[in-house]
Structures are given as C-alpha cells and as structure tokens.
Amino acid sequence: MTAPSFRPSLRLADRTLDLQRPALMGVINANPDSFSDPGHRALATIVDQAAAMVADGATVLDVGGQSGITNVPEVAAAEEAERVVPVVAAIADRWGDVAISVDTYKPPVATAALDAGAHIVNDVSGLRDPALAPLVAERGAGLVVMHTAAPPKTRLQETDLYGDVVAEVRDFLAAKVDEAVATGVAAESIVVDPGPDFTKTPAQTIELLRHLPEVNPAGAPMLLALSRKDFVGALTQRRPRERLAGTLGAIAAVGSGSGVILRVHDVAEARDLLTVLDALEGDDPIDPELRLADELRWAAGRPDGTSVA
Numbered sequence: 001m002t003a004p005s006f007r008p009s010l011r012l013a014d015r016t017l018d019l020q021r022p023a024l025m026g027v028i029n030a031n032p033d034s035f036s037d038p039g040h041r042a043l044a045t046i047v048d049q050a051a052a053m054v055a056d057g058a059t060v061l062d063v064g065g066q067s068g069i070t071n072v073p074e075v076a077a078a079e080e081a082e083r084v085v086p087v088v089a090a091i092a093d094r095w096g097d098v099a100i101s102v103d104t105y106k107p108p109v110a111t112a113a114l115d116a117g118a119h120i121v122n123d124v125s126g127l128r129d130p131a132l133a134p135l136v137a138e139r140g141a142g143l144v145v146m147h148t149a150a151p152p153k154t155r156l157q158e159t160d161l162y163g164d165v166v167a168e169v170r171d172f173l174a175a176k177v178d179e180a181v182a183t184g185v186a187a188e189s190i191v192v193d194p195g196p197d198f199t200k201t202p203a204q205t206i207e208l209l210r211h212l213p214e215v216n217p218a219g220a221p222m223l224l225a226l227s228r229k230d231f232v233g234a235l236t237q238r239r240p241r242e243r244l245a246g247t248l249g250a251i252a253a254v255g256s257g258s259g260v261i262l263r264v265h266d267v268a269e270a271r272d273l274l275t276v277l278d279a280l281e282g283d284d285p286i287d288p289e290l291r292l293a294d295e296l297r298w299a300a301g302r303p304d305g306t307s308v309a
Helices: 043-056 077-094 107-116 132-139 165-182 202-209 230-236 244-254 267-281
Strands: 009-011 016-018 023-029 060-064 099-103 120-123 142-146 190-193 222-224 260-264
Touching (some): 043 060, 060 077, 077 099, 077 107, 099 107, 099 142, 107 132, 120 132, 132 142, 142 165, 165 190, 165 202, 202 230, 230 244, 244 267
Parallel strands (some): 023 060, 060 099, 120 142, 142 190, 190 222, 222 260
16 A cells, blocks of 8 residues: 655745655643643643654644543633643744644634744634634635534544545535635645544544545645544554554555645654655665664663673
8 A cells, every 4th residue: 555645835824834755743732631641731841742742853733722532521712722822832932943733623712823823723623613714814824624524522433424435525625625715725725634533433534544545636735643543443452542553554554655744642653654664665875874873772781781882
C-alpha cells in the first residue's frame, strides 16, 4: 500500500506551511478531561510539553480546551477560551516559526485564539456554526474541515449509517470546502480531515483510510488524526496509551506522503518512523559516512560493564 499524497503546501496569513514531507502536529491539551493528559496542569507544565514537542520535530501545535470524550459535558465558550488563550499566547511568544492551531468549533474561542497568535482553526464539527468560516476568511487563517455525521459530543457507531462511507465523506468534505470558499476562505488555506472514529465504526474508519485519494479527489492538504484512535484500539485491543505501535503502523501505511499533517501525541516516535521510511523508500543518496555514535549503541555502558565515555 502506497501512502497517498496531496497538495504540498498550506497558505496561512503570515506564512506558507511546507508539506513536501508530512508535518507533525503535536497535541496540546489545555483541558482537564483529556484521555491523554488528564487533570489540571499549570501553564508552565503545558509550555514544557510544547517545548519537548518542538524539539522533537513538531512544526504545528494543536491547542484544545475541550475534551473530545463524548460523556464529558461541553464547555462554555468563555471557559474554553480561558483555557486555550494563555497557552496559545505563550507558544506564539516563544516559537515564532511554529504554526499554532486551535481545536475548536466555537467562533468566540477561535476569535480569542487568533487574537492571541493562532494561525489555524481546527473545526471538528464540520462547519456546523455558520459564523466560523467567515471569521477564518476575515483573518486569513487556515481552516481544517472535518467530516462528522452528528454534532460534537455525540458517540455514533452504527454499522448501517453509511451506504458508501467513502463516497459520503467525499461529498461532505467537498460541499464544506465549497461553503468555506464561498465565504471568502482561500482554497489554498483549507485542510480536509476524514474524521477517523468520529461517527464511524472501526470498520468504517478503516475503509476510509484505505481509500483516501478517493475521499479527497481535489487534493487539498489532509489532516490525519490517527494517534491513539479507537480503530487502533479495536484492532489491537489496547488502551489509549498502549496504542503507539498501532498508531505508527497506521502512519506508515497512509500518512507518510506529501500534503499531510499528522496530529500526534508522540512526536519523537512519529519523526523517527518518517526518518526511516524516507531512507528506505526515498531516492536521496545516503551519506556513506553515516555511523552510530558509541554512546547510542547500548542502553547503558558496554556489555562488559565499562563506560562508553
């Protein structure tokens, strides 16, 4: 299976994001209800997490103030903004070359985040609020449009929900892109997201991932949020924090092409995967002087017990 490729750039208000190789989007949770980073965390702790992700190779950070867990109540826009704005502002102040995405479908939250320095609005509702796209257009920001068949916070897994999941997701995304463009959002600033797990059974998600070029015939950049997803858990029968190997398998299969943004919790591991894939599948010459440093050869010291220093 060859990983699909899409348009290798995304235009934002003050920059163009190069997607010749997949961009790594680190997940930054600014909410206490996340399955990945539960509990209230100090701003300094969150910024430290962002620093580690940037050092590991993230070129985009996705800041969210509301958990996607369906049995956790929706957060009021004012509270969500209070959670994300300090994080966005701190990241923008420290890393001018990192693109910041805000994971929200609420215009007031998007407005506050863009004011604080965000560049992209990641809308998991599929433009359910008609005020969101015009706001993005006015700011010249990037927009991620995700497929979902129900409002946010709805857990919907019905085997007969779709007659043809690939065709229905394709048509939904095409219509939403047209809707956004009609409000003034630049086509070159739109990313599509097939919405793995969102109102989909594991089988429906897998069917989508097997046919991504058909889902996105116009070739817009694609956000793939594969990290720790339920479809990986269903295949491996593992809990969210135990799904790294399955996540990397999914990325290797469908997420290593150009024009892709990979939303991940484990940035370093995803970077290493892409580095090895580039070497094994690419045509670029390998430096004949490439060697492994001695201090990296063993976990701790040499097998005979002597130091590598």
